[in-house]
Amino acid sequence: MKKFALAATVAALVSALAPATAVAQNIATVNGKPVPKARVEALIQQVTKSGQQQRSPELEAQVKDVVVRNEILVQAAEKAGIPQTADYKAQLDFARQNILIRGLMDDYRAKNPVTDAEAQAEYDKFKAQNSGEEYRARHILVEKEEDAKALIAKIKAGGSFEELAKANSKDTGSAQNGGDLDFANPNNFVPEFSKAMTALKKGEMTQEPVKSQFGFHIIKLEDTRPATFPAFDDVKAQIKQRIEQQKLAEFQDGLIKKAKTDYTFSK
Structure with a gap:
């Protein structure tokens, strides 16, 4: 009898606790349908994944509101027969494809992380390509050679290079700054411009118009200086991101090239 009573007591406790456990796994019910807590957790992870937001009581409350509102609206959509429409099925297929592709990219990214050594090598390569002198120049850009010659004559006669650039240069980006192009590597300019600029001494101006495209x-x-670069640690994150994007692009291209298809891509 004692064993039977004990078993009955345990069974009663389990029966009493089961509903409470089920309720703990849900945050609400909507028209009799439970809204699982796991849905809230999944959305919070998505929101905080980028690092732009941190988990907080306020965020949890907002996410719960969204999840419950969504459940109400989803139920209404189902009642209206939206899941049976052709448009819904087409969009659902597109969403499935996007989720799968994003998952594939995330999987590749996790299995092929960019190392500090790769980032350092890219930094060193860029630094080597852009070593040497940086030049700070001003320029005035016009369409006709005779206009350029007339402006050169005005400058030689005492006209202000900066004011004439503001009034005449069709390079609107630099014209408002008196033609100032700031410090830059000569490789950043078209060859004709670079050749003429590097042949000048500080304070000198080209005596003839320089033609380019x-x-x-x-x-x-205006001035020259040794090329300057930010410290590696200051740009490491950006370099890693760029390498990662290159790797993902190469990964996608590789899959596309290996695929057996009779389709011809336009690009």
């Missing part, structure tokens, strides 16, 4: 330039060299 953009028109005719008048160039004045």
Whole structure:
């Protein structure tokens, strides 16, 4: 009798606790349908994944609101027969594809992380390509050679290079700053411009218009300095991100090239 009584007591306790456990796994019910807590947790993970938001009581409350509202609206959509429409099925298929592709990219990224050594090598390569002198120049860009020659004459006669650039240069980006192009590596410019600029000494101006694909330039060299670079640690994150994007692009291209298809891509 004692064993039977004990078993009955345990069974009663289990029966009493089961509903409480089920309730603990849900945050609410909507029209009799439970809204699982796991749905809230999944959405919080998505929101905080990027690092732009941190988990907090306020965020949890907002996410719960969203999840319950969504459940109400989803039930209404189901009642209206939306899941049976062709448009819904097409969009669902697109969503499935996007989720799968994103998952594939995340999986590749996790299995092929960019190392500090790769980032350092990319940094060193860029630094080697852009070593040497940086030049700070001003220029005035016009369409016609005769206009450039007329401006050169005005400058030689005492006209202000900066004011004439503001009034005449069709390079609107630099014109408002008196033609100032700031410090830059010569490789950043078209060859004709670079060759003429590097031949100048500090304070000198080109005596003849310099023709390029953009028109005719008048160039004045303001200053030079050894090329400067940010410290590796200051740009490591950006370099890693760029390498990661390159790897993902190569991964996708590789899959596409290996695929057996009779389709011809337009690009």
